Amino acid sequence: MIIEYKGRRPKIAPTAFIAPTAVIIGDVIVGEEASVWFGAVIRSDQNDNPIVVGARTSIQDNCVLHSGEAPTVIEDDVTVGHGAIMEGTLIRRGAIIGMNVTLLEDVEIGEESLIAAGSVVVPHTKIPPRVLAAGSPAKVKKEIGGEALNWIKMGSSTYVNLSRNYLGGAYKIIG
Numbered sequence: 001m002i003i004e005y006k007g008r009r010p011k012i013a014p015t016a017f018i019a020p021t022a023v024i025i026g027d028v029i030v031g032e033e034a035s036v037w038f039g040a041v042i043r044s045d046q047n048d049n050p051i052v053v054g055a056r057t058s059i060q061d062n063c064v065l066h067s068g069e070a071p072t073v074i075e076d077d078v079t080v081g082h083g084a085i086m087e088g089t090l091i092r093r094g095a096i097i098g099m100n101v102t103l104l105e106d107v108e109i110g111e112e113s114l115i116a117a118g119s120v121v122v123p124h125t126k127i128p129p130r131v132l133a134a135g136s137p138a139k140v141k142k143e144i145g146g147e148a149l150n151w152i153k154m155g156s157s158t159y160v161n162l163s164r165n166y167l168g169g170a171y172k173i174i175g
Contacts, residue, residue: 005045013055017163020173022059027067031055031076035163043067049088054078058159060099068105077156081117092129096155112152114144 002010002018005026012018012028017035024036026044032055036042040059044051044067051065054076059065061082065072068088074080075093086103095109098117108126109115115127116134127133130144144152165171 017166027051029053031057033160033163035059035159037061056156056160058156070106079155079159094153096152112144112149114152
């Protein structure tokens with residue numbers, strides 16, 4: 001469902017996949033080949049701050065993205081795992097946000113970093129590039145390189161390919 005709010009209409013690239021049960025409200029930009037999956041809610045209806053979902057970024061099932069005191073910006077090639085919640089955050093290119101992660105206000109996740117499932121990144125935290133962070137509150141555990149970094153760099157391609165299947169008619173609503 002795509003909803004205009006106070007004259008602000010979401011802008012969705014024609015190559016993006018939006019699942020039929022996803023909800024996108026207000027000043028939201030969804031980039032080329034991005035995907036917003038089933039049950040996800042992207043809601044920009046407060047503080048006049050936009051939400052930007054970069055090219056080839058996937059917002060997986062049941063995520064909640066909200067505008068806060070600052071814009072929520074997710075750069076290109078980011079994977080946001082199932083059930084993640086964020087408000088007023090900046091996620092740099094190629095990062096992976098694990099399932100059920102919470103990113104609170106004024107958080108910045110560095111390029112190609114990995115936030116482990118279930119972690120809570122508290123307000124005003126900056127996670128550097130190419131690290132693994134985990135816990136509640138999330139702390140840097142180690143730097144990422146070698147095979148792990150190669151795996152992260154390939155992260156977005158799985159959902160780009162899956163969304164192409166959906167856009168190509170691989171699914172049919174039957175009830």
